[in-house]
Amino acid sequence: MKPILIAPAAMTALLGACADMGTKVDPILDGQPTAQFHSDLSACRSLARNQSQLDHETMAAAVLGAGLGGVLGEVDDDGDALGGAVAGALAGAAMGASEASDTREAIVLNCLRGRGHAVVN
Structure with a gap:
């Protein structure tokens, strides 16, 4: 397969694999969870999941x-510019997706705090 065709396919696979990254965080609570906790956790995860992995920062990194x-x-x-560009784009996109994952995790935790849960981490 030509490198020019590999890049979009690999980028799509990478971002597809990252679809739920950051939203599966299991928060540590200070105390027992309330009756509303699991419902709020689900809602906060959904909110975080709606934040795009393919944002401006991920694209800029790619x-x-x-x-x-x-x-x-x-x-x-021994290298070629096209192969290096493909590898660099994938590495940059992976770095951007990782940062987006961290942002999603922060959204879940802050959302729970905003709903009154004593989240430590």
């Missing part, structure tokens, strides 16, 4: 990774 990978691939005697 573009930056593609640029750096392309340059490094061109400079390397």
Whole structure:
């Protein structure tokens, strides 16, 4: 398969695998959960899940990774710019998706705190 076709397929697979990342956090509570806790946890996870993994920061990280990978691939005697750009874009997208996952986890925890639950982490 040509590298130009691999990049979109790999990017789609990466983001598909990350669809629930950050929303499956199991918060630590200070005390016993209230009767409303599980319902609120489900609602907060749904809220976090609605935050896109493919945001501006993820796209910027993928573009930056593609640029750096392309340059490094061109400079390397055995490498090529296209292969480096594909690898760099995937690495950048993975980094951006990881940051988006951290944001989603924070959304879940802050949402629970906002609903009155004593969340430690």
